[in-house]
Amino acid sequence: MNSSGAGLPGITYLAIMALLTSIGALATDIMLPALGMIGRDLGVGNINHSTLVVTAFFLGMAIGQLLVGPLADAYGRKPVVIWGYALFILGCVLSMFADSWPLMVAARVFQGIAASAPRVIAVAIVRDEYKGRSMARIMSIIMAVFILAPILAPLLGQGLIYIGGWRATFAGLVLIAVPSVMWFHWAIAETLPREHRRAFRPRIIADGIRQVCSSRMSVVCLVVMGLIGGPFIGYLGTARQIYQDIYGVGDMFVIYFSVGSVFAGAGSLLNARLVLRLGMRxxxxxxxxxxxxxxxxxxxxxxxxxxxxxxxxxxxxVSFIFCIGMIFGNLQSLAMEPLGHVAGLAAAIFGAGSTFISLPLSWMVSGYFGDTVAPLLIGFAVSGALSLGLMLAAGRR
Incomplete structure (x- = not known):
C-alpha cells in the first residue's frame, strides 16, 4: 500500500488503467456524430429522444456496478474484468445489428452493464495499492491519459461513419476492446489476495454497504458526483445538437468537441501536481x-x-471541462479513502449511486433542450451550488 505519494506506477499500468476507465467514454463519445442518423434509421419520432443511446448505456452501467463490485471482492479483480469485456463485445454486436429502436436501447443497456466491470474495477485496483492523496494523484494521471478517449472517439466515430455508416462505430468498439482485454490479462497481476476476499453472500454484502454508508464524507462525495455528473451527461447527449443545430458548425462539431476535451486532461494534470500540497477536498x-x-x-x-x-x-x-478534470478524480479518491477493505463494493456503490442521481438530471437537461443552451447552464449552476453547499457542510462537521 502506497499512501505517501513518493512514487508513481509505470507507464504500462497507467495506460491499462486508463483503458479500463475509458471504456464508458469510448462507448458513448464514438457515436455522438451518429445520434441523429441512428434515430432516423430506427424510426425515432422526436430527435431529442435519440440521446437515449447515451443515457441507456449509463443506466446499464449503474445497474451493472451493483453486481460487479461484490463479485470483484469475492472472486478477484481480473476474472470480473475479463468477463465484463467479453459481454461488452457481445453487446457491441447486438447494437451493431439492431433493427428497431427498442432493440437498440436494450442492447445499449446490456452494453453498459458489461462495461461497468472494467470501469468500476479499475478504481478498486488503484485503491488496492494506493490511498488518500497518493490515490488522487494516480487517478489524476490516469484521467489525463483517459481524456484521449473523448478527444479521439468522436473523430474515430466520424471516420467510421464515412466508411460504413453508424453501425461501423460498434465494430470499432470491438476492435478496441479485444486488444485491451488481452493486454490487461497479460500485464496486470491480481491485486486482491485470496485471504482478503469477501464471500458473495447477502449478509456480507449488506455489511459492506453499511460500512460504506457510515462514512459521511463518502456519501457526500457520492451525491456530489451525481449532481455534477447529471448536467455533464446531458452535455454529452446534446453536444451534437448544440454545435450543429444552434451554432451550425456541421462536421466541425467533432473538432470543437475534442478541443474541449483537451482541457479536461489539462485539469487532471494540474490536479496531479497540486493534490499532494493542497489536498483533495x-x-x-x-x-x-x-x-x-x-x-x-x-x-x-x-x-x-x-x-x-x-x-x-x-x-x-473549455473552462467547465477543465474544472471537471479536477473534480471527479478527487471526489473518487476522497470517497474511497476509508474503504480499502471493501474497495470493489465501495467503487460499485459510488459509481451506481452517482449515476442514478445523474440520469434524471441529464434527462431534464436533454428533454428541455431546444434552440438554446439555457438548460445546460441552469443545470450546472444549480447542481454546482447544491454540491458546493454539501461540501462546505460536510467539511464543518
Missing part, C-alpha cells in the same frame, strides 16, 4: 465553485442579451 471544492460561478454568470448574460455567442460558449465549455 480543497481542489474539488475550488473547481466546483468555479464551475458554478461561470455557469451562473453565463446564464445571467443570456437573460440580458438573449443569446450566447459561439466564442463565448467555447470559453465556457
Amino acid at each position: 480543497w481542489l474539488a471544492g475550488a473547481a466546483i465553485a468555479a464551475l458554478t460561478v461561470m455557469s451562473a454568470a453565463l446564464w445571467g448574460w443570456m437573460l440580458l442579451d438573449g443569446a450566447v455567442a459561439f466564442w463565448l460558449f467555447m470559453v465556457w465549455q
Whole structure:
C-alpha cells in the first residue's frame, strides 16, 4: 500500500488503467456524430429522444456496478474484468445489428452493464495499492491519459461513419476492446489476495454497504458526483445538437468537441501536481465553485442579451471541462479513502449511486433542450451550488 505519494506506477499500468476507465467514454463519445442518423434509421419520432443511446448505456452501467463490485471482492479483480469485456463485445454486436429502436436501447443497456466491470474495477485496483492523496494523484494521471478517449472517439466515430455508416462505430468498439482485454490479462497481476476476499453472500454484502454508508464524507462525495455528473451527461447527449443545430458548425462539431476535451486532461494534470500540497477536498471544492460561478454568470448574460455567442460558449465549455478534470478524480479518491477493505463494493456503490442521481438530471437537461443552451447552464449552476453547499457542510462537521 502506497499512501505517501513518493512514487508513481509505470507507464504500462497507467495506460491499462486508463483503458479500463475509458471504456464508458469510448462507448458513448464514438457515436455522438451518429445520434441523429441512428434515430432516423430506427424510426425515432422526436430527435431529442435519440440521446437515449447515451443515457441507456449509463443506466446499464449503474445497474451493472451493483453486481460487479461484490463479485470483484469475492472472486478477484481480473476474472470480473475479463468477463465484463467479453459481454461488452457481445453487446457491441447486438447494437451493431439492431433493427428497431427498442432493440437498440436494450442492447445499449446490456452494453453498459458489461462495461461497468472494467470501469468500476479499475478504481478498486488503484485503491488496492494506493490511498488518500497518493490515490488522487494516480487517478489524476490516469484521467489525463483517459481524456484521449473523448478527444479521439468522436473523430474515430466520424471516420467510421464515412466508411460504413453508424453501425461501423460498434465494430470499432470491438476492435478496441479485444486488444485491451488481452493486454490487461497479460500485464496486470491480481491485486486482491485470496485471504482478503469477501464471500458473495447477502449478509456480507449488506455489511459492506453499511460500512460504506457510515462514512459521511463518502456519501457526500457520492451525491456530489451525481449532481455534477447529471448536467455533464446531458452535455454529452446534446453536444451534437448544440454545435450543429444552434451554432451550425456541421462536421466541425467533432473538432470543437475534442478541443474541449483537451482541457479536461489539462485539469487532471494540474490536479496531479497540486493534490499532494493542497489536498483533495480543497481542489474539488475550488473547481466546483468555479464551475458554478461561470455557469451562473453565463446564464445571467443570456437573460440580458438573449443569446450566447459561439466564442463565448467555447470559453465556457473549455473552462467547465477543465474544472471537471479536477473534480471527479478527487471526489473518487476522497470517497474511497476509508474503504480499502471493501474497495470493489465501495467503487460499485459510488459509481451506481452517482449515476442514478445523474440520469434524471441529464434527462431534464436533454428533454428541455431546444434552440438554446439555457438548460445546460441552469443545470450546472444549480447542481454546482447544491454540491458546493454539501461540501462546505460536510467539511464543518
